[in-house]
Amino acid sequence: MVVILVVTYSRAARQALRNACRAHEDAVVRRFGRVALLEATAFGAFLGLRLRERHGGDVQLERTTPLNEFEDAFADAREAAVAYEDRESVSTPYAKFAKERDLPSKDRLREQEL
Amino acid sequence: MRVAYGAASWSGRALDLRDVAVSVRALAAGVRATGSVVVDEGRELRVHCEPPGRVFEHVGVVSPGAAVDVRAALAAVAWSREESVDGVEALAAAREELAAVEVPEVDVSAARERVAEARAAAEAVTADVAAARGAVQAREDLDADVDAGRERLRAAVADASERETELVAAEQALARERELAREARDVRERRLSLADRVGRLEREVRANRVATTWSAFRDAVVAVPGGSLDDVDAEPGSFAGDDATAALAAVRVANVTTPVVVGIDRFDDAETAHQVLDAPVVLAAD
Numbered sequence: 001m002v003v004i005l006v007v008t009y010s011r012a013a014r015q016a017l018r019n020a021c022r023a024h025e026d027a028v029v030r031r032f033g034r035v036a037l038l039e040a041t042a043f044g045a046f047l048g049l050r051l052r053e054r055h056g057g058d059v060q061l062e063r064t065t066p067l068n069e070f071e072d073a074f075a076d077a078r079e080a081a082v083a084y085e086d087r088e089s090v091s092t093p094y095a096k097f098a099k100e101r102d103l104p105s106k107d108r109l110r111e112q113e114l
Numbered sequence: 115m116r117v118a119y120g121a122a123s124w125s126g127r128a129l130d131l132r133d134v135a136v137s138v139r140a141l142a143a144g145v146r147a148t149g150s151v152v153v154d155e156g157r158e159l160r161v162h163c164e165p166p167g168r169v170f171e172h173v174g175v176v177s178p179g180a181a182v183d184v185r186a187a188l189a190a191v192a193w194s195r196e197e198s199v200d201g202v203e204a205l206a207a208a209r210e211e212l213a214a215v216e217v218p219e220v221d222v223s224a225a226r227e228r229v230a231e232a233r234a235a236a237e238a239v240t241a242d243v244a245a246a247r248g249a250v251q252a253r254e255d256l257d258a259d260v261d262a263g264r265e266r267l268r269a270a271v272a273d274a275s276e277r278e279t280e281l282v283a284a285e286q287a288l289a290r291e292r293e294l295a296r297e298a299r300d301v302r303e304r305r306l307s308l309a310d311r312v313g314r315l316e317r318e319v320r321a322n323r324v325a326t327t328w329s330a331f332r333d334a335v336v337a338v339p340g341g342s343l344d345d346v347d348a349e350p351g352s353f354a355g356d357d358a359t360a361a362l363a364a365v366r367v368a369n370v371t372t373p374v375v376v377g378i379d380r381f382d383d384a385e386t387a388h389q390v391l392d393a394p395v396v397l398a399a400d
Contacts, residue, residue: 009302
């Protein structure tokens with residue numbers, strides 16, 4: 001499910017977000033402090049855009065999609081994460097761990113655009 | 115202070131104007147506009163006095179209808195007494211730091227709009243290209259003359275390519291603006307955390323100010339007419355008495371030079387009020 005992510009960067013914008021979420025619970029997927037996820041409906045967008053209209057750059061709006069780690073694009077990252085979280089010694093750094101097992105290095109992961 | 119109302123005038127630190135038809139509201143307005151004329155009931159009123167400060171805004175007018183926020187009033191009282199409380203320097207420093215934050219101007223919305231328009235334009239022309247291509251193909255299948263059709267196709271392709279170029283340029287511009295906006299958000303985030311810090315320190319300083327005046331306020335509640343010790347809790351700021359008593363006690367504790375306008379019937383005369391409140395007083399009929 002696609003959602004609209006709203007992040008606020010001022011006290012006034014944060015308060016306005018709080019009020020909007022309180023008044024329109026049905027359009028809110030979740031709220032964390034100065035951040036909220038709104039339903040990706042025209043109404044959710046309307047709430048977010050009203051905040052942006054009033055508070056300008058103090059309101060960041062993003063449309064986000066769920067991440068499916070089983071998609072091909074995430075294969076390297078997923079395999080590396082699964083293997084590393086299953087390591088025997090918690091103190092082994094990832095760089096060393098990766099080298100020993102033919103997993104991608106941190107730099108390679110960084111370079112790989114999704 | 116000096117009060118001129120119509121043809122009459124009075125001066126002194128304790129004035130009793132209860133027999134004069136001037137209202138509490140007009141006197142309060144006169145104090146606020148000290149030196150200037152205010153009009154009450156068609157008559158000119160002018161009050162000359164020390165200009166009002168923070169304490170006056172909270173408890174400068176004592177009348178039956180005036181609500182008093184005890185904590186806010188006592189914070190002002192402590193301020194008037196120049197009580198030194200913890201947190202004041204930290205608050206000033208935090209305010210200064212907050213004021214110095216400058217958020218870079220970034221206009222991402224124009225870039226967003228340009229991309230949306232360019233995308234719509236590029237998509238619109240794709241259909242034209244397909245149609246032109248289809249038309250040429252159909253004419254070729256019939257061995258008919260295709261020159262005009264080819265010309266249209268060529269034009270459509272050129273148009274599409276132009277729009278595609280604009281879309282790419284618009285997307286690049288948007289990516290640059292987004293990068294700047296991201297950097298600007300770091301500054302906004304810093305500004306927000308400073309604003310929160312200022313807010314926390316303001317509450318802290320206020321609480322400290324209330325605490326530092328609390329025992330003096332407690333004593334004052336007993337000293338002013340109508341007050342009872344039963345109404346004063348040990349917890350600073352927790353007062354169960356009436357608003358007028360709170361106001362009178364706060365004035366007694368405060369260091370004030372601006373006249374207090376008293377519109378409640380708790381003093382026999384202005385001189386007594388002046389003594390009890392330790393402030394310039396003008397009594398008026400409410």
